[in-house]
Amino acid sequence: MAAEPRSDLAALRADIERLLAEPGSPDSELVRRLQLALLDLSRAEAGTPEYRVVLAAPMKAGKSTLLNALLCQDLLPARGSAMTMLPTRVVVVPLGRQRRPVLRLAPHTAAALQELQSRLLHPENEAAVRQTTRGQQELAHVMGASCQRLAVAPVVGPYRGYRSVRRRLAMLNDTVRLAALVLPAGVLHAAVRDMQAPEVVVPVPWMAQDVHRYGHLVLIDTPGPDETLLSGVLDGLVIREFKDAHELLVVADATRVGSTAEASVRRLVQNARRERGPCGVLVAANRADLVRGPVPLRAVQRRVDPFEGPADRAVATNARLGLSAAGVLWPALSGSPGREHERAAGFLELVFPLDWEEVAPSVRPAQLRRWCTEAWHRSGVAELLDRFVTPLAVRPGFSALARTLAEVASVCRDLARNSGSDKRVAQLARQCDGIQRTMEVH
Template sequence: MVAEVLKPNVQDLQTDVIDLLEQISELMNRASTALSSDTSGNKYAEFEQQIRDEAKKVKHLELRMAIVAPMKAGKSTITNAIIGQEILPSRNSAMTTLPTEIILNAELTEPVLHLSAEVLSVFQETLLALRNKIEDLGMETVQEKLAQYPHLAKMPQQIQQWVGLTITAESKGCDHIINTLTSLNDIVRLCSILDPLADPIQYLTDTPRIYTPFWQLDKTKQQPKLGNLVIVDTPGPNEAGENLRLKNVVAEQLSKSSIVLIVLDFTQLKNEAAENVRKDVQKVIELRGKDNLYVLINKVDQRQEKDMTPEQVQQFVAAEFGIGDSGDTGRVFEISARRAFTAASFLLELQHNPNINLADMKTAKALAEQVFGIDWEEDFEEATARDLQTKAERLWKKSGFDPFLNGAITALMAEAAPRCLKSSLKVAHGRLLELSNDVQLRSSAINADEVKIRQEVGELEIDLQSIEQCRHQLQEIDSIKSNLYKRLEKILEDIKKQVQDSLKTYFYEEEYQRADNIKKGGMITQSFFSWASKKFNFVEIKSASSGIIEFTSMQKAEHFGEQAIASAKSSIIEPFLENVRQQAKKEIKQSRQKIQDSLETETKPIIERARQRLNENFHVNLSLPTPNLENESAGNIQVRISQKTKLVDQGYETKVIEKRDFWHWFGLVKKKEYISVKLPDKKEDYYIVSLPEIVDKSNQLIEDSIKNIKGGINKYLDEDFKQHIDRFFAELDSYLNNYRDTLLQAQQDQKKQTEERQKLVSELKSLQTEASQNIEKADSYLQRTSDLIRDKK
């Protein structure tokens, strides 16, 4: 046995695992060459390639770190500071709408943005849909809707003219990358404003990927390379905006990440922590859990004497979020992203251009302003490159970024690396066992009694037939599927009734919602009319109780109708549908377990018989997938707008008349009199939105969504269940067929000449010896990875 005296760190273990995988790959190559004369040689050639692929995974390990932040907390600046140059777009309003992956690679010379074929296709289709939408609405209406979004004002005309909106698969250099990402994010936001029910993000499974070099202050202290660090830039909890369904997209990215960094604004901690920030952090915890959550307190360079000290910040975060208590202080970092980015970008530019004049540097003035203070312009004129380099290095150290980066990388190594190593080791271990058992059985069978071999082959044929009969006779699977479908049907119908009732409450119970919330204990969901009164200050609710809402223009009525349905979708329909999906998955999970138990009961005796005869433990497990029940887009649903005409009472006007009156100058001078004259009623057009129709359209959304979920369930039961059960039996067949084929090959080996047969036996024993040694190493390394994972917990 291989004994490990000292428990190594994860870098040492990674090196050992890579060496072992390379040895196993060479062993599989030997087996393939030695047994090239028969069919098993091809199998070991496939094993060799598989092990090589696993070695690449370990060498190029991706350590994923997601960054989430409330809007304007400095998320993009933090990412740019890690890279050393500005690579992510930013503006005063919310910027990020879709996750972006940044892969750090020191071997690159310039950053490159890659968009997959899927991303390109989704956005090109979205641009076409937006072009049609703009034509339908008209440019005047479009600009009215974009009045609050000046940065989007030029896009509609560009889309119509197709100017400056060509999306390419690859963008090189920071400027091109920023322009491309800005366009993608603005397209998504524009779509959410002009067509609230459209949702291009729901079709994306890929994300934009930026491969970029990065800056390091002291390369001599660089840690051993442990793969690529992947930073995932995600939309913040309050950054998504209305009508952007990002929860599922963000949840998927967070679930793939080993650690999650949430950024908080130091200047806003006291003011907003009780409400906004705590809610934002809680949303992230709900998606990912807090065990792998780390907190960055940004903008600490703005700390004043009266503000919280670092110790108080630590206590505050621990109390408010349950993170970074006295026993776990290494999960809260105080940083200044602005200082870090200013320093890093200057030092990176200086590294690339060591002989450049300060006046020609793009980053020098920003650094001078940061480090010299109020007299920076005068000091900058007298400064040398060496002066600013020293200032930049000091500024970097004061930014707090070194402790943060070292702590984050340490956390990533402790969390992600052992799991990756364990996965690759298990694959290699399984292939080694198969090789070992194959050569051991074959070498012993060569000299075994030919009658005994023939008898064993016959037994294996019977086992294979029994497996096939078991496959066709398992009627319980059909029964489980039928009962599952019935239960899911009932769940769907019950939920549909609940959500329809909730829609009525949401739209109609205005007075109840506006009643004394203190006496009623408060309302969790904001009422529709309360939302609408804030969102649409132009709304004229003339008769809300009857469900008729009047508008002064067609455009206002149409916009209100769109936003009303979109509001119902996000506030009422989507939460209920998520409940449907969770209940359906729970039912399916229980049914999966029943099927697995049933198959195990039926197949276990067959496997046990083969195991006893062949002295081999079978490792075949039925792994049924979790269904994807995310509903598709609901299509184009519009509310009809009725145009009416009414007579508006214009009141009275005062007129002056003159008449003679004997009592007024004896009738010689006309007397002026003021009289009120009723003005004629004025015809006025107005536009009506029917609240009952909005409810009907919302119910149509429910029907369409339920239909999509049912379709997903049917597809899952009819296709995915069947495919995975077929795969289960195929694996059983493969195990039994493998041993049968090995015995049949041994029968052929017995017919070889004595010298040739002895040479083959010698080669098989050599392969067996080396396989056993590698199995011992793999067992040892698996134990070491388990220890690292246990230590992390």
């Protein structure tokens, strides 16, 4: 960013801080919105802004599968039962800039996870852990030999490569899930209270390398708000991500339109809008292939977005088909050379479930690639990327800053109306407008 806009940001931030430090108590909701805006202004001033898109969905709506499809690789762990416990920040970068995904944990987050592992390994919890893992076999790996090594080894990372990142994310989420089932709520709360979301930097093939960028686009995976283990302990982590979002991508299950699970997502969207201000909402009606006839996108959108945004911000998706096609189209991203035949077989089994074994021997590579390209576009994932996600990735910092400046100007005008003729507040709104004009020039 040019020096002049950056210095203007510093002056604006200082003026807002002085306003918040003055005696008196303006509307508390407006003050909270200004405090959130200050964080974005600080990032922009430091040259490290980011545009944050938070994914939200009821449990098992296919959210992690859709995010993996957007990344064009099956990187974030998922399974038949609920998997995601910790919000995960996914920073997307061009494939030419970085070849492998990299996972990083903040030191205090790693320390908190290591504390949970140590408590799970303590003899006093042995019986409870054994009983829990007997009933939920998918958690048994947490207490295997690998976890015993983790209990005495640093877990900060970074972890590099597809397999390492995927295994580590699965271990982190399952450690928290097992701790939530076994340990007292107070112990778990103390450990996760100040956690930061794990961050994965992921190369993707749809980001152009020759476009100037300012900042990063961050996609944030979150647990389903109807996850029972979140209540009272982990829900603060999720709420924090929603309050800090510039955009929400709500994944709705097209086969369960009108379900009670949608109400929990609707409440999160409503609270995020109340805290953040004019936060955008996108809707992906996933599993659209399982619905007879066209998906009623506007009806789905109204179910999850209480503010009824523009009607053209909803897309019908088949994330499973898109992810399967992406595995064939971009095999290098999976970090598993030599498994092209396995991915091709998986795609054919999905598309031709009854006779794929008879079809497979006669399929030539060019034909397979053509089918995968068609499936990629038919899945709706390409439309979601082209219409909404990829444009944000061109200048994510400017998009975030423009939204923050608009929010600050809106709050200042509301404060001016509430306080009569406060010229200082009105001046802040004009400062925001001036910075936006400067940004347009640069």
